[in-house]
Amino acid sequence: MSQMTQDRFDALPLGAATKRALAEVLCYATMTEVQAETLPISLKGGDILAKAKTGTGKTLAFLIPAIEMMAQSARGQGILTLIISPTRELASQIEEEAKQLLTFHQGIRSLVVFGGTPIKRDLSALQTPPDLLVATPGRLNDHLEHSGIQSKITKLQTLIFDEADQLLEMGFRPAIETMLRMLPPKSTRRTLLFSATMPADVKAIAKFALRDSYDFVDCVGAEQSTHQHVPQTSVVCTLQEQLVNLIAQVQKAMAADPQDFKIIVFFTTARLTQFYAEVFNHAGIPTLEIHSRKSQSHRTKVSDKFREGSRLCMFTSDVSARGMDYPDVSAVIQVGMPSDRAQYVHRIGRTARAGKSGVGVLMLADFEARAFLPQVADLHIAPAPALTAAEMAQLEPLASKGLAAVDPQTCGQGYQAFLGFYNSNLKRLRWTAAECVAMANHWAVDCVGCPEPPPIDPQTVGKMGLKNVPGLNIQRRDRGDGGGQGRQGGGGKGAAPKDACLAPLPPKVIPPPPSAPPPP
Structure with a gap:
C-alpha cells in the first residue's frame, strides 16, 4: 500500500475488536498517509473533506471511525452508517472490507445494495435494517422514495461519500442532492467526503453536505502527475492493422513480466x-x-479473480476505469479514443500504484489520432515503433484464427456498437454521418471479415439519427423469414449468412473508404 507512515494503528484510541481485526484479519500495523491524517479528526466526530487517490487506504480511513461510533451505540436503531459509492463493484468491495473489520464486533450488520439486482431481494434484507449500508445513488434513492427506509435512517451517525468526483462525473449530482434532502440534517451527523480530485462541483457538494467546521485534508498535493511516472506510448495505425497491433502490445506486456x-x-x-x-x-x-x-454476478466474480490473481489480462469497458482498487496492474492499454483527457488519465491511474512500476499504451486508429492526441500533447506520450512487415506476418495467422471463431451475433453487436460510438463523436472527428457509416462498414467487412455489413434494425437506425444515410443494411428483426428493407439506397441483400464473420483476416492492409477523412 502506498504512502505508508510510521504511525501505528495500536496507538489510536480504538476498541479492542477493531484493533484485533486490523492486526489479525487485515494484517495491518502501520497507517497510510490518508489514514494518519484523517483518523485523529474523524474519531473525534469531525467532518472531513479529503483529497486522496484510489489505492491509498482511504476505505479503512472512513470505515474505522464509522465502526467505532457504532460499536459504542445500542443495536436496533436502524441504519447508523451510510456509504455512497459510484459503482456496484466498488460498493461490493467496500462492504467486503467492512465485514473484515467487523469480524470481532458482535451484532453489527452490514449490507450492500445497488442497481441491476432484484429490488425485492433488497426489501427482504432491509426488513431488519443493517447498521452499515453501502449503496449506489440510484438504488438508494429508489429505497428512500419508495421502500420506506427513510424511517429507518433517522438515527444516522455517519454519512460517507467515496470517489465523490466520480459520482459527479457519472451525473449523480441530482441524485445526491435529492438524497441529502431526504437524510437527517448535517448538524446531526458526521460526514466524510473522499475524492481523488477537487473540482468546483465537488467543493459545492461538500458545502451542501458537510458542516461549516469541516477539515480539509490533502494527501495528493503537488505529487507527481501520472504522466511523470508512468511511461506512455501511442500506437497509431489503420483500423485493419489494429487487431494485430493489439495482440503485439498484449504479448509485449506479458513478456515484460512473465x-x-x-x-x-x-x-x-x-x-x-x-x-x-x-x-x-x-x-x-x-x-x-x-x-x-x-450480469452482476459475473462482474463480481471476474473483478475478484483479477484483483486477487496474477498472470491475467482483463478486457473491460469503462466500468472499471475508476474506483476499483486492483493491485499490481503492470500495464494499461486503451483501444480507441477516450471520451476526453480526464478519462485517459483516470484509466492510466490503474497502473503504477503503491510504488510499483507500470506502463500505459494508447491505441488509436489513424482517423482518431488527429482528434485526440492534441488533447494530451503535454503528457509527452511517445509514439511506439511501427510493427515490421515480418512482425505483422507472424501475428496475422493468430488474428485470423481468433476472427474465424467469433460468433456472428457478436460481430453484429460489435458493428452496431462501433457505429453508435463514432456516430456520437461526429463533431470530434469532423465526419458526416455517411463517412461514419462507411468507416463502420470498412471495419465489419475489411477488418472483421464479414461478407457484407451486418444487418441493423430500422428502429436502431432511427435512434442513431441515421435514417436515409446510404450504406446501411437495414432489416427488420421481427420478420420470421429474415427479410427486410435491404440497404438504404440499394436493393435488399437479406440477412447476413451464418458464417458472416468466418472470413480470414485479409492478407494485406486495405486503405479506409474514400469518404473517410485522410489519416493525419
Missing part, C-alpha cells in the same frame, strides 16, 4: 469489449471480460 503480469485493456463500448475478448480467447490468448452487458 510470472506476474496483470494487464487491463479498455475499449470504447461494452459490445466491442465482448468482441475483442472473444477474438483473443479463440486465438488462444486467455482474457477475462467485464462490462455492463454482463
Whole structure:
C-alpha cells in the first residue's frame, strides 16, 4: 500500500475488536498517509473533506471511525452508517472490507445494495435494517422514495461519500442532492467526503453536505502527475492493422513480466469489449471480460479473480476505469479514443500504484489520432515503433484464427456498437454521418471479415439519427423469414449468412473508404 507512515494503528484510541481485526484479519500495523491524517479528526466526530487517490487506504480511513461510533451505540436503531459509492463493484468491495473489520464486533450488520439486482431481494434484507449500508445513488434513492427506509435512517451517525468526483462525473449530482434532502440534517451527523480530485462541483457538494467546521485534508498535493511516472506510448495505425497491433502490445506486456503480469485493456463500448475478448480467447490468448452487458454476478466474480490473481489480462469497458482498487496492474492499454483527457488519465491511474512500476499504451486508429492526441500533447506520450512487415506476418495467422471463431451475433453487436460510438463523436472527428457509416462498414467487412455489413434494425437506425444515410443494411428483426428493407439506397441483400464473420483476416492492409477523412 502506498504512502505508508510510521504511525501505528495500536496507538489510536480504538476498541479492542477493531484493533484485533486490523492486526489479525487485515494484517495491518502501520497507517497510510490518508489514514494518519484523517483518523485523529474523524474519531473525534469531525467532518472531513479529503483529497486522496484510489489505492491509498482511504476505505479503512472512513470505515474505522464509522465502526467505532457504532460499536459504542445500542443495536436496533436502524441504519447508523451510510456509504455512497459510484459503482456496484466498488460498493461490493467496500462492504467486503467492512465485514473484515467487523469480524470481532458482535451484532453489527452490514449490507450492500445497488442497481441491476432484484429490488425485492433488497426489501427482504432491509426488513431488519443493517447498521452499515453501502449503496449506489440510484438504488438508494429508489429505497428512500419508495421502500420506506427513510424511517429507518433517522438515527444516522455517519454519512460517507467515496470517489465523490466520480459520482459527479457519472451525473449523480441530482441524485445526491435529492438524497441529502431526504437524510437527517448535517448538524446531526458526521460526514466524510473522499475524492481523488477537487473540482468546483465537488467543493459545492461538500458545502451542501458537510458542516461549516469541516477539515480539509490533502494527501495528493503537488505529487507527481501520472504522466511523470508512468511511461506512455501511442500506437497509431489503420483500423485493419489494429487487431494485430493489439495482440503485439498484449504479448509485449506479458513478456515484460512473465510470472506476474496483470494487464487491463479498455475499449470504447461494452459490445466491442465482448468482441475483442472473444477474438483473443479463440486465438488462444486467455482474457477475462467485464462490462455492463454482463450480469452482476459475473462482474463480481471476474473483478475478484483479477484483483486477487496474477498472470491475467482483463478486457473491460469503462466500468472499471475508476474506483476499483486492483493491485499490481503492470500495464494499461486503451483501444480507441477516450471520451476526453480526464478519462485517459483516470484509466492510466490503474497502473503504477503503491510504488510499483507500470506502463500505459494508447491505441488509436489513424482517423482518431488527429482528434485526440492534441488533447494530451503535454503528457509527452511517445509514439511506439511501427510493427515490421515480418512482425505483422507472424501475428496475422493468430488474428485470423481468433476472427474465424467469433460468433456472428457478436460481430453484429460489435458493428452496431462501433457505429453508435463514432456516430456520437461526429463533431470530434469532423465526419458526416455517411463517412461514419462507411468507416463502420470498412471495419465489419475489411477488418472483421464479414461478407457484407451486418444487418441493423430500422428502429436502431432511427435512434442513431441515421435514417436515409446510404450504406446501411437495414432489416427488420421481427420478420420470421429474415427479410427486410435491404440497404438504404440499394436493393435488399437479406440477412447476413451464418458464417458472416468466418472470413480470414485479409492478407494485406486495405486503405479506409474514400469518404473517410485522410489519416493525419
